[in-house]
Amino acid sequence: GQNIDQPTEMTATEGAIVQINCTYQTxxxxxxxxxxxxxxxxxxxxxxxxxxxxxxxxxFSSFLSRSKGYSYLLLKELQMKDxxxxxxxxxxxxxxxxxxxxxxxLQVFP
Amino acid sequence: EPExxxxxxxxxxxxxxxxxxxxxxxxxxxxxxxYRQILGQKVEFLVSFYNNEISEKSExxxxxxxxxxxxxxxxxxxIRSTKLEDSAxxxxxxxxxxxxxxxxxEGSRLTVL
Numbered sequence: 001g002q003n004i005d006q007p008t009e010m011t012a013t014e015g016a017i018v019q020i021n022c023t024y025q026t027x028x029x030x031x032x033x034x035x036x037x038x039x040x041x042x043x044x045x046x047x048x049x050x051x052x053x054x055x056x057x058x059x060f061s062s063f064l065s066r067s068k069g070y071s072y073l074l075l076k077e078l079q080m081k082d083x084x085x086x087x088x089x090x091x092x093x094x095x096x097x098x099x100x101x102x103x104x105x106l107q108v109f110p
Numbered sequence: 111e112p113e114x115x116x117x118x119x120x121x122x123x124x125x126x127x128x129x130x131x132x133x134x135x136x137x138x139x140x141x142x143x144x145y146r147q148i149l150g151q152k153v154e155f156l157v158s159f160y161n162n163e164i165s166e167k168s169e170x171x172x173x174x175x176x177x178x179x180x181x182x183x184x185x186x187x188x189i190r191s192t193k194l195e196d197s198a199x200x201x202x203x204x205x206x207x208x209x210x211x212x213x214x215x216e217g218s219r220l221t222v223l
Contacts, residue, residue, distance in 0.1 A: 097155045100145075102151070
């Protein structure tokens with residue numbers, strides 16, 4: 001089976017840096033995805049990691065440690081529009097589906 | 111930029127009625143999915159579809175649910191006899207390959223009364 005854990009809520013200040021952690025347990029791990037979801041909207045793709053290390057994409061970076069079953073999403077220079085839920089999702093071998101965690105709701109305050 | 115489109119955006123139906131939710135995936139994508147999200151809960155996998163057949167389905171996807179790709183562009187989810195607990199946002203998604211990221215549509219909000 002698969003299990004994905006991430007904090008339910010986080011708060012941060014505009015301009016700051018925030019790290020959202022995700023731990024996963026899955027048989028035959030084959031990739032970790034991060035999505036952003038604003039309230040009432042569709043999830044939008046942010047990043048993908050399949051090998052250990054850091055992937056940087058503008059203000060957003062994602063890190064993966066396969067041996068620890070751990071990933072984080074790092075958001076720099078926070079903006080008010082970054083207030084959203086951030087969904088961690090994992091994929092296993094021999095399947096094309098993504099399994100999502102419950103999401104971390106981030107609130108950015110001025 | 112290509113996108114996944116879904117209709118209707120919102121549908122209200124009576125319990126026991128049939129509902130069809132429609133999706134047009136991105137044109138060069140080969141893998142299609144339906145997910146649902148009950149209000150305040152996580153995004154849950156329902157079914158994946160490839161090469162004109164279901165490749166995987168979850169426990170949620172019981173006999174009341176079916177999917178179809180009636181032509182070269184549309185991908186539909188049918189719920190035969192809706193229940194109150196089917197009220198949710200239903201997201202269609204597609205990907206170019208089995209290892210690629212999923213692109214989601216804006217969702218169809220289903221309310222069962």
